[in-house]
Amino acid sequence: MEPSTLDLLGTVTGTVVVTEPLNFWGGQRVKPRQQANAEPVFEPATGRVLCQMFPCGSEEVDEAIKSAHSAYLKWSKMAGMERARIMLEAARIIREKRDKIAKLEVINNGKSITEAVVDIDVAWQCIEYYAGMAATLAGQHVQLPGGAFAYTRREALGVCVGIGAFNYPFQVAAWKSAPALACGNAMVFKPSPMTPVTAVLLAEIYKEAGVPEGLFCVVQGGADTGSLLCHHPGVAKVSFTGSVPTGKKVMEMAAKSVKHVTLELGGKSPLLIFKDCELENAVKGALMANFLTQGQVCCNGTRVYVQREIMPQFLEEVVKRTKVIPVGDPLLDDTRMGALISKPQLDKVLAYVNQAKKEGARVLCGGDSFVPSDPKLKGGYFMSPCVLDNCRDDMTCVKEEIFGPVMSVLPFDTEEEVIKRANNSPFGLASGVFTRDISRAHRVAENLQAGTCFINNYNISPVEVPFGGYKMSGFGRENGQVTIEYYSQLKTVVVEMGDVDSLF
Numbered sequence: 001m002e003p004s005t006l007d008l009l010g011t012v013t014g015t016v017v018v019t020e021p022l023n024f025w026g027g028q029r030v031k032p033r034q035q036a037n038a039e040p041v042f043e044p045a046t047g048r049v050l051c052q053m054f055p056c057g058s059e060e061v062d063e064a065i066k067s068a069h070s071a072y073l074k075w076s077k078m079a080g081m082e083r084a085r086i087m088l089e090a091a092r093i094i095r096e097k098r099d100k101i102a103k104l105e106v107i108n109n110g111k112s113i114t115e116a117v118v119d120i121d122v123a124w125q126c127i128e129y130y131a132g133m134a135a136t137l138a139g140q141h142v143q144l145p146g147g148a149f150a151y152t153r154r155e156a157l158g159v160c161v162g163i164g165a166f167n168y169p170f171q172v173a174a175w176k177s178a179p180a181l182a183c184g185n186a187m188v189f190k191p192s193p194m195t196p197v198t199a200v201l202l203a204e205i206y207k208e209a210g211v212p213e214g215l216f217c218v219v220q221g222g223a224d225t226g227s228l229l230c231h232h233p234g235v236a237k238v239s240f241t242g243s244v245p246t247g248k249k250v251m252e253m254a255a256k257s258v259k260h261v262t263l264e265l266g267g268k269s270p271l272l273i274f275k276d277c278e279l280e281n282a283v284k285g286a287l288m289a290n291f292l293t294q295g296q297v298c299c300n301g302t303r304v305y306v307q308r309e310i311m312p313q314f315l316e317e318v319v320k321r322t323k324v325i326p327v328g329d330p331l332l333d334d335t336r337m338g339a340l341i342s343k344p345q346l347d348k349v350l351a352y353v354n355q356a357k358k359e360g361a362r363v364l365c366g367g368d369s370f371v372p373s374d375p376k377l378k379g380g381y382f383m384s385p386c387v388l389d390n391c392r393d394d395m396t397c398v399k400e401e402i403f404g405p406v407m408s409v410l411p412f413d414t415e416e417e418v419i420k421r422a423n424n425s426p427f428g429l430a431s432g433v434f435t436r437d438i439s440r441a442h443r444v445a446e447n448l449q450a451g452t453c454f455i456n457n458y459n460i461s462p463v464e465v466p467f468g469g470y471k472m473s474g475f476g477r478e479n480g481q482v483t484i485e486y487y488s489q490l491k492t493v494v495v496e497m498g499d500v501d502s503l504f
């Protein structure tokens with residue numbers, strides 16, 4: 001019997017099997033055309049197969065894009081207020097189904113339910129926020145000589161493609177689709193092949209809210225399906241979230257037909273903790289900067305620079321708190337850290353810890369695979385959160401994005417020195433500073449080369465503020481007013497009121 005993926009309340013880890021089709025276009029779930037190349041999708045907390053992911057081939061991608069295009073023709077002609085009303089309804093439905101969506105997200109992603117609930121809240125807030133902006137889209141009127149004038153129209157781009165990473169499956173689908181839809185576009189979304197099960201819920205919710213059929217489509221697949229989308233002539237824009245190497249490929253593919261591109265890529269963000277900080281907040285900030293979603297967060301502040309005078313107190317406190325983070329069944333309310341996304345990801349992160357040891361870092365806590373006492377979690381991809389001391393800027397753990405719960409702590413002496421060291425990275429997604437000196441805080445924020453700087457907190461990303469990278473962390477933004485510009489184009493209309501003054 002096919003369980004309904006939204007009939008989950010009361011379920012526990014290790015019990016859900018998803019058999020319903022995970023593609024969505026033409027206003028409904030679509031069965032995969034072929035069973036070839038199926039990939040098992042795992043429940044990270046148990047290592048059990050949750051479902052099969054059947055990648056879409058070129059005919060399916062084509063169908064989805066055609067379906068999105070016909071919806072775009074209707075949607076883009078509607079008034080912003082009309083679009084807003086439907087988007088607000090979608091936000092309301094997400095709010096209503098929040099706990100069930102969060103539960104499925106946990107089962108597929110492995111993060112704690114406490115975090116997943118916040119993710120789903122951020123998703124509906126994002127849709128609500130852009131619903132509010134849909135009716136504000138407007139052009140300018142420009143008076144010209146002789147009674148002539150011009151006006152500008154802010155128009156949709158067409159069919160936009162969203163490609164997501166595994167760490168925030170539902171939220172990233174909302175972050176991309178909300179501004180896209182507000183501007184009058186349609187979207188074809190491809191989730192990560194490791195987390196295919198929740199994007200289709202968003203598609204159903206948009207449909208229930210009243211969008212034209214095909215406006216938000218979901219195609220499943222990995223790199224091959226992704227490149228079909230990036231090469232497709234019917235696509236106007238690709239918004240990509242993922243790693244730097246894949247981002248480069250996406251940009252290259254999009255360049256062939258000059259598609260618009262937004263790239264939200266990886267990071268190795270610095271967090272600067274000055275001796276005049278409020279230490280307890282700085283410690284809490286460092287934990288928030290490193291351990292959300294088992295450390296698999298692009299904007300994490302994984303290079304923690306601590307001013308030498310307060311290093312002993314900082315380390316003592318941060319290690320004390322890291323050691324007591326409850327790791328285990330992600331569906332339990334008390335759990336604060338669940339399982340990493342996959343066995344290969346867990347092995348990769350553990351290998352980074354070993355490499356760090358070889359290069360001279362000292363493990364102050366964690367860094368080992370972890371087997372919870374509950375027997376059903378024996379096959380899960382858990383590890384104990386890790387703090388590394390004795391780090392230097394030239395170590396692998398300080399230079400490369402680990403994408404796991406590993407914090408590298410480094411001492412510094414002066415502001416000038418630490419800014420230079422913090423900026424010495426090809427990445428530039430986020431950064432943070434803890435200090436009580438307000439001039440220093442703003443000076444540091446000005447001088448750090450990153451798309452975001454958090455002052456006296458970390459990893460707070462309200463939908464009202466832009467999020468995105470500098471340097472190799474990408475370009476374009478998500479969230480905030482400015483993202484409207486990344487999902488729309490400006491037309492200038494020039495109007496003559498007199499006779500044509502021809503030179504010929």
Ligand SMILES: NC(=O)C1=CN([C@@H]2O[C@H](COP(=O)(O)OP(=O)(O)OC[C@H]3O[C@@H](n4cnc5c(N)ncnc54)[C@H](O)[C@@H]3O)[C@@H](O)[C@H]2O)C=CC1
Pocket residue numbers: 163164165166167190191192193221222223224225226227230241242243244246247249250263264265266267297298299401403429473
């Ligand atoms: N800046 C941001 O907002 C975020 C960045 N990331 C970054 O993503 C990485 C981890 O996520 P992963 O899912 O492992 O990244 P990934 O780059 O392996 O995959 C991301 C997405 O790209 C697709 N893809 C892979 N090859 C493709 C190709 N040739 N053409 C088109 N699409 C292709 C994948 O199927 C997946 O949907 C980390 O580096 C992390 O920092 C993750 C989350 C947020």
Ligand SMILES: C[N+](C)(C)CCCC(=O)O
Pocket residue numbers: 167168172292296297298299459460461
């Ligand atoms: C939600 N937040 C801010 C912790 C992370 C969002 C970026 C990402 O998708 O990794």
